[in-house]
Amino acid sequence: MPRTCFIFNPMAGTGRRAEFPALLARYFGSEASGDYLLRPTEGPGHATELARAAAQAGCRVVVAVGGDGTVNEVGQGLLHQENTAMGIVPRGSGNGLARHLKVPLNLGAALRRLRQPAFSRMDVGCINDRPFFCTAGLGFDARVSQQFAQAGSRGLSTYLRVTLQEYKTFEPVPIAVDTNGQTLRTDCYVLAFANASQYGNDVYIAPNASLQDGLLDMCLINALPPWRAVQVAMGMALGTLPRTGGAAYSHTSHATVRAAAPIGYHADGDYLGHATEFVIDLLPLALEVAM
Numbered sequence: 221m222p223r224t225c226f227i228f229n230p231m232a233g234t235g236r237r238a239e240f241p242a243l244l245a246r247y248f249g250s251e252a253s254g255d256y257l258l259r260p261t262e263g264p265g266h267a268t269e270l271a272r273a274a275a276q277a278g279c280r281v282v283v284a285v286g287g288d289g290t291v292n293e294v295g296q297g298l299l300h301q302e303n304t305a306m307g308i309v310p311r312g313s314g315n316g317l318a319r320h321l322k323v324p325l326n327l328g329a330a331l332r333r334l335r336q337p338a339f340s341r342m343d344v345g346c347i348n349d350r351p352f353f354c355t356a357g358l359g360f361d362a363r364v365s366q367q368f369a370q371a372g373s374r375g376l377s378t379y380l381r382v383t384l385q386e387y388k389t390f391e392p393v394p395i396a397v398d399t400n401g402q403t404l405r406t407d408c409y410v411l412a413f414a415n416a417s418q419y420g421n422d423v424y425i426a427p428n429a430s431l432q433d434g435l436l437d438m439c440l441i442n443a444l445p446p447w448r449a450v451q452v453a454m455g456m457a458l459g460t461l462p463r464t465g466g467a468a469y470s471h472t473s474h475a476t477v478r479a480a481a482p483i484g485y486h487a488d489g490d491y492l493g494h495a496t497e498f499v500i501d502l503l504p505l506a507l508e509v510a511m
């Protein structure tokens with residue numbers, strides 16, 4: 221069995237897709253020589269099956285070639301698999317986890333590193349039993365994920381357009397958050413749980429988040445009048461959100477949330493639906509990564 225399996229989402233990102241197999245051949249030799257496996261995905265969820273099968277067949281590294289959605293699916297397939305680490309070749313639009321891990325955004329450079337990777341472990345979050353590797357959250361960011369998925373195009377400009385459009389109509393929902401022995405009652409504009417620091421595209425929701433501290437950075441934004449929206453947007457872009465006063469932070473490994481009305485939620489930018497009850501947990505160092 222080859223040591224490395226590349227799981228390639230041909231629909232991820234905004235650029236040219238056909239070039240990846242040729243690039244892979246340049247850095248890893250030909251697939252026929254048995255040096256690696258290349259497995260294109262055929263639709264949502266397929267990367268999880270392919271990753272699990274590759275791990276069970278004995279691959280040491282399974283590489284997600286795509287964005288955070290592909291990383292999430294591959295990561296889910298590798299959870300609880302001994303001796304298989306996840307690599308990333310960032311081919312998505314946002315690439316939040318890859319950026320946090322400082323994986324080169326240049327595909328050739330990312331592939332070169334994977335020829336002799338360094339291994340480490342990272343924490344994994346769960347929201348209502350769905351694993352997330354980068355961020356999860358309730359409220360406005362989930363609404364943006366929901367609308368972005370339906371926008372018909374991807375990339376930063378679509379993301380910004382959708383964000384502005386949804387800002388005009390989004391109404392906060394009253395919530396109660398139980399964590400660290402306390403109950404916090406507030407209106408929720410955004411309640412984010414950050415394992416990694418950013419949403420992608422270097423938009424930082426929790427710039428101090430660590431993948432190895434056994435904790436999620438919980439970030440609450442409870443009102444967004446226009447002046448605060450500008451403050452929050454600037455803080456996210458510059459990585460200075462904690463210093464703006466526009467968001468309140470705490471750290472947690474377990475939280476429950478009850479909402480007064482159904483509220484949307486997402487994991488790694490994938491909109492998961494609406495709910496009124498949420499359980500958020502952290503699995504310490506549950507995934508091995510190869511970078």
Ligand SMILES: Nc1ncnc2c1ncn2[C@@H]1O[C@H](COP(=O)(O)OP(=O)(O)OP(=O)(O)O)[C@@H](O)[C@H]1O
Binds near residue numbers: 230316489
């Ligand atoms: N063959 C396919 N056809 C259509 N969709 C696919 C296919 N394979 C995977 N997908 C789906 O494509 C979605 C988007 O992939 P991904 O998130 O990796 O890219 P992205 O959205 O461009 O990047 P990012 O999440 O970093 O912004 C994933 O949710 C995945 O389930």
